Amino acid sequence: MSKRIFFAGGGTGGHIYPSLAAAEALEKRADLDISFFCSERAVDSEILDNQPYSFFPLPAEKFGLNFSFAAGFIKSLLKSIRILKRSKPCVVVGCGGFVSAPVLLAARLLAVPSVFINIDIIPGRANRLFINMCREVYLQFEDTLKYFDSGKVAPLVTGCPLRNAFSQPEKLYKPSFLSPDKKLLLVSGASSGALSINKAMCLLAVEFERFAQSWQIVVIAGRGKSDELREVYAGREIEAHILEYTDQMPPLLANASLAAGRSGALSVAEYAFSGVPAVCIPYPYHKDQHQLLNARKLEEKGVALIAEDCRDDYQSTADNLRNSLFPLMEDEKRLEEMKKKSLNLGSGRNAAELIAERICSF
Numbered sequence: 001m002s003k004r005i006f007f008a009g010g011g012t013g014g015h016i017y018p019s020l021a022a023a024e025a026l027e028k029r030a031d032l033d034i035s036f037f038c039s040e041r042a043v044d045s046e047i048l049d050n051q052p053y054s055f056f057p058l059p060a061e062k063f064g065l066n067f068s069f070a071a072g073f074i075k076s077l078l079k080s081i082r083i084l085k086r087s088k089p090c091v092v093v094g095c096g097g098f099v100s101a102p103v104l105l106a107a108r109l110l111a112v113p114s115v116f117i118n119i120d121i122i123p124g125r126a127n128r129l130f131i132n133m134c135r136e137v138y139l140q141f142e143d144t145l146k147y148f149d150s151g152k153v154a155p156l157v158t159g160c161p162l163r164n165a166f167s168q169p170e171k172l173y174k175p176s177f178l179s180p181d182k183k184l185l186l187v188s189g190a191s192s193g194a195l196s197i198n199k200a201m202c203l204l205a206v207e208f209e210r211f212a213q214s215w216q217i218v219v220i221a222g223r224g225k226s227d228e229l230r231e232v233y234a235g236r237e238i239e240a241h242i243l244e245y246t247d248q249m250p251p252l253l254a255n256a257s258l259a260a261g262r263s264g265a266l267s268v269a270e271y272a273f274s275g276v277p278a279v280c281i282p283y284p285y286h287k288d289q290h291q292l293l294n295a296r297k298l299e300e301k302g303v304a305l306i307a308e309d310c311r312d313d314y315q316s317t318a319d320n321l322r323n324s325l326f327p328l329m330e331d332e333k334r335l336e337e338m339k340k341k342s343l344n345l346g347s348g349r350n351a352a353e354l355i356a357e358r359i360c361s362f
């Protein structure tokens with residue numbers, strides 16, 4: 001009988017794609033039966049529907065001192081206990097988001113070994129509590145080591161596991177909707193889209209027209225968030241493709257001359273691995289400002305600039321974006337230099353293989 005492994009994470013792409021990367025690497029190693037616990041958000045099932053793994057959505061909700069969090073947590077705990085008891089996995093792999101916690105607790109109660117993939121530079125407080133119940137934790141950044149009590153959990157800096165598609169040349173084709181002879185600026189608000197980036201892109205639409213000869217733009221606006229952008233860019237001279245969500249991120253990044261967008265833990269790993277210079281616009285509402293720290297990692301290497309998101313002041317965000325972006329779009333030599341420096345920060349398939357090797361040992 002094949003060994004069973006459960007991954008637990010969800011709510012955003014950044015909490016599922018690293019698990020998928022590890023799952024792809026695991027599949028090559030052994031005859032395994034891999035399943036996922038995810039959240040009930042549409043993004044999770046959209047991603048997992050296209051994968052060969054079974055998955056179980058849980059009603060867990062974002063942490064909060066309220067009834068709906070408590071009810072969601074208890075229901076998720078009971079459901080995961082039931083499923084884990086029946087399936088008898090050899091290991092449970094947490095990957096962040098509010099779904100991990102109840103599953104890791106269930107694993108603990110059933111004495112099933114657990115490990116955790118933590119790609120964030122500062123792990124969330126709730127995550128830290130549960131990660132310390134795990135046997136091992138796999139980290140993207142060395143700076144994260146200090147958050148774990150190595151007496152309780154064995155931390156290992158592996159880098160960020162990236163999906164196979166990022167390293168397979170045949171998956172890095174030029175998407176057919178792109179013009180063959182123009183450079184690509186890829187603007188992304190990550191898996192949920194970002195209102196302030198969309199607004200800033202609307203405010204800059206007229207100014208982008210002066211790049212119409214040599215540049216095209218792809219904007220990933222987020223589900224249900226594309227209408228205004230489509231309206232503003234319709235009939236403009238600059239070629240702009242407005243998408244809500246795409247499963248072609250690896251080929252888009254491989255063909256991009258410049259990226260602009262959020263600096264979630266996975267996005268920065270993907271910019272670096274794909275060798276794309278970036279203008280990072282960190283999400284400004286996290287208390288710990290971890291997206292700003294992620295962006296600084298790239299900035300320190302000379303492969304990214306940072307444009308501050310000024311929250312509801314969309315005009316200031318647009319000004320910041322313009323001031324970082326336009327000089328780069330005008331300066332091919334500088335972009336080339338940044339691209340050359342854009343080294344893989346230790347992420348990619350190697351990280352996925354390392355993690356798979358560890359998981360297989362359980």
Ligand SMILES: CC(=O)N[C@H]1[C@@H](OP(=O)(O)OP(=O)(O)OC[C@H]2O[C@@H](n3ccc(=O)[nH]c3=O)[C@H](O)[C@@H]2O)O[C@H](CO)[C@@H](O)[C@@H]1O
Nearest residue numbers: 012013014015017190191220245246249264265266267283
């Ligand atoms: C607002 C927020 O709380 N964001 C957090 C969330 O990021 P979130 O999941 O939004 O963003 P990440 O940058 O970590 O990952 C986004 C992932 O979605 C993929 N993608 C995106 C758009 C698209 O159309 N298609 C597609 O495939 C990207 O290629 C990437 O793989 O989790 C990360 C990992 O814990 C954190 O670092 C972020 O701070």
